[in-house]
Amino acid sequence: MSGPLDYQWEEERYTDGSKWRFLEHKGPVFAPPYEPLPKNVKFYYDGKPMKLSAPAEEVATFFAKMLDHEYTTKDIFRKNFYKDWRKEMTSEEKSKISDLNKCDFTEMSDYFKAQSEARKQMTKEEKQKIREENERTLQEYGFCVMDNHKERIGNFRIEPPGLFRGRGDHPKMGMLKRRIRPEDIIINCSKDSKHPKPPPGTKWKEVRHDNKVTWLVSWTENIQGSIKYIMLNPSSRIKGEKDWQKYETARRLKKCVDRIRTQYRDDWKSKEMRIRQRAVALYFIDKLALRAGNEKEEGETADTVGCCSLRVEHIKLYPEIDGQEFVVEFDFLGKDSIRYYNKIPVEKRVFKNLQLFLENKQPEDDLFDRLNTSILNKHLQELMDGLTAKVFRTYNASITLQQQLKELTTPEENIPAKILSYNRANRAVAILCNHQRAPPKTFEKSMQNLQTKIDAKKDQLSDARRELKSAKADAKMRKDEKTKKAVDTKKKAVQRIEEQLMKLEVQATDREENKQIALGTSKLNYLDPRISVAWCKKWDVSIEKIYNKTQREKFAWAIDMADEDFEF
DNA sequence: AATCGTACTTAGAAGCCATTAA
DNA sequence: TTAATGGCTTCTAAGTACGATT
Numbered sequence: 001m002s003g004p005l006d007y008q009w010e011e012e013r014y015t016d017g018s019k020w021r022f023l024e025h026k027g028p029v030f031a032p033p034y035e036p037l038p039k040n041v042k043f044y045y046d047g048k049p050m051k052l053s054a055p056a057e058e059v060a061t062f063f064a065k066m067l068d069h070e071y072t073t074k075d076i077f078r079k080n081f082y083k084d085w086r087k088e089m090t091s092e093e094k095s096k097i098s099d100l101n102k103c104d105f106t107e108m109s110d111y112f113k114a115q116s117e118a119r120k121q122m123t124k125e126e127k128q129k130i131r132e133e134n135e136r137t138l139q140e141y142g143f144c145v146m147d148n149h150k151e152r153i154g155n156f157r158i159e160p161p162g163l164f165r166g167r168g169d170h171p172k173m174g175m176l177k178r179r180i181r182p183e184d185i186i187i188n189c190s191k192d193s194k195h196p197k198p199p200p201g202t203k204w205k206e207v208r209h210d211n212k213v214t215w216l217v218s219w220t221e222n223i224q225g226s227i228k229y230i231m232l233n234p235s236s237r238i239k240g241e242k243d244w245q246k247y248e249t250a251r252r253l254k255k256c257v258d259r260i261r262t263q264y265r266d267d268w269k270s271k272e273m274r275i276r277q278r279a280v281a282l283y284f285i286d287k288l289a290l291r292a293g294n295e296k297e298e299g300e301t302a303d304t305v306g307c308c309s310l311r312v313e314h315i316k317l318y319p320e321i322d323g324q325e326f327v328v329e330f331d332f333l334g335k336d337s338i339r340y341y342n343k344i345p346v347e348k349r350v351f352k353n354l355q356l357f358l359e360n361k362q363p364e365d366d367l368f369d370r371l372n373t374s375i376l377n378k379h380l381q382e383l384m385d386g387l388t389a390k391v392f393r394t395y396n397a398s399i400t401l402q403q404q405l406k407e408l409t410t411p412e413e414n415i416p417a418k419i420l421s422y423n424r425a426n427r428a429v430a431i432l433c434n435h436q437r438a439p440p441k442t443f444e445k446s447m448q449n450l451q452t453k454i455d456a457k458k459d460q461l462s463d464a465r466r467e468l469k470s471a472k473a474d475a476k477m478r479k480d481e482k483t484k485k486a487v488d489t490k491k492k493a494v495q496r497i498e499e500q501l502m503k504l505e506v507q508a509t510d511r512e513e514n515k516q517i518a519l520g521t522s523k524l525n526y527l528d529p530r531i532s533v534a535w536c537k538k539w540d541v542s543i544e545k546i547y548n549k550t551q552r553e554k555f556a557w558a559i560d561m562a563d564e565d566f567e568f
Numbered sequence: 569a570a571t572c573g574t575a576c577t578t579a580g581a582a583g584c585c586a587t588t589a590a
Numbered sequence: 591t592t593a594a595t596g597g598c599t600t601c602t603a604a605g606t607a608c609g610a611t612t
Binding site for chain 1: 569570573575589
């Protein structure tokens with residue numbers, strides 16, 4: 001068996017669609033069983049203490065643990081929780097408890113806070129013991145053997161029970177996410193492997209041997225009824241090759257994107273409405289890096305959209321505004337209920353088409369009523385083998401990084417400035433892809449702290465300069481070796497402090513510009529890592545400055561193969 | 569052509585932990 | 591030594607895509 005460095009990176013390993021020949025693993029790690037509360041920690045109903053049955057108590061603790069969170073103040077959350085909680089109650093509890101507002105979970109909540117405080121206060125030895133235990137679990141369950149390699153598993157722990165927290169305005173927030181038992185679990189491994197054993201006295205739902213898929217374990221979750229999987233870590237061969245393939249597809253798009261653009265511009269003039277809609281949608285996907293926008297079941301999830309599912313209410317048309325013609329204003333919630341807001345001028349033909357699409361429609365009607373993702377992707381497939389809507393996002397993200405790096409990097413800047421340039425290029429992509437984050441709660445304070453540091457450094461610098469000056473004067477007078485040396489030392493000190501100051505200032509700029517932007521998602525999922533590897537080699541920046549350990553493991557394939565001439 | 573089921577990628581937030589400042 | 595900070599890891603929700611079925 002060999003380590004990750006001896007992968008033979010190949011794009012197409014098997015030609016029959018199978019993903020592996022041999023797969024052996026230990027199965028999942030289950031959530032620890034529920035530990036009842038100590039007797040002195042009470043739940044109160046209508047001001048009176050009330051002992052709950054274990055199942056009702058467990059669900060109550062889920063709520064208690066979230067008491068400080070805004071979620072628990074939301075009506076839908078409370079309603080969903082209460083409904084599911086009642087299902088766990090005994091009939092006696094059901095008749096006693098009739099109003100969530102009369103339930104007092106604060107003692108439970110305080111207990112958990114005290115516990116987490118106690119965990120922080122543990123001695124070094126106790127913490128070490130826990131760490132070792134975790135390490136043992138990782139060694140036993142965290143790896144599998146796929147074909148000839150020992151591979152790290154991504155998520156080998158089963159999700160513990162709790163209250164469902166959706167993103168945004170989710171109609172199911174607060175529902176009980178039930179505990180997963182061995183009887184819910186499907187195991188996937190090869191026939192000739194040592195099969196994982198279910199915990200004593202239990203059985204798996206099923207053991208199968210399907211080598212057309214990459215997952216090791218699956219179960220069906222009870223909120224949406226969707227399937228959850230245990231799969232390999234991004235560092236694994238199977239994920240790495242897939243990732244590589246993704247970027248190769250995007251590079252193929254690069255070769256034919258001009259042709260495709262010409263074609264969709266032409267299609268804006270089509271006689272057929274469906275073709276015009278397809279062409280305008282594709283233009284948005286290409287120009288604005290919008291997601292495809294699959295249909296979603298209404299009422300089952302938060303109301304979010306992508307390109308194909310945009311509704312009339314999500315855009316506004318301005319024939320003229322702020323001195324610009326044909327402006328479209330987008331305002332909608334995308335994936336994870338992140339707001340997409342953009343006001344951009346478009347070509348006249350696009351504008352006229354949009355006006356046409358809006359005719360006789362209500363705000364809640366689909367903008368592209370003759371289009372969906374499957375129609376669009378079928379069309380794209382005809383334009384290029386393997387082309388789908390999301391390839392445009394990958395392509396535009398990667399090509400933007402490459403262009404920005406070329407534009408922003410200058411030979412004379414030092415390493416911190418180079419890193420700033422890199423981050424700025426990365427940021428351009430994050431903005432394109434609308435990767436946002438909530439500004440960190442401590443943002444203002446941490447900026448202030450940094451500014452304090454900068455001010456202190458500036459004082460230090462002027463002191464050092466003054467000292468240098470007097471040392472020079474001294475040397476001029478005395479002209480001996482000792483004072484000359486002193487000048488040299490002072491000079492170096494000034495230089496060092498200047499460098500430190502510069503570094504701090506760069507850091508401040510970087511952080512300020514990054515306030516609401518998340519760089520991680522594009523770095524991890526959209527930017528061909530070979531562009532970054534090549535940039536590092538070209539400018540003699542060590543790869544550790546750009547990628548941390550986990551990222552280097554994920555991008556091992558790219559670090560292996562890209563040289564400084566790599567072009568996306 | 570609509571619907572469903574499945575498998576996989578992409579996503580931001582929370583939690584954890586090492587480092588640094590006080 | 592302790593507390594604050596920030597980076598990294600973990601978690602799991604929420605997307606995309608596609609083949610099968612009706």
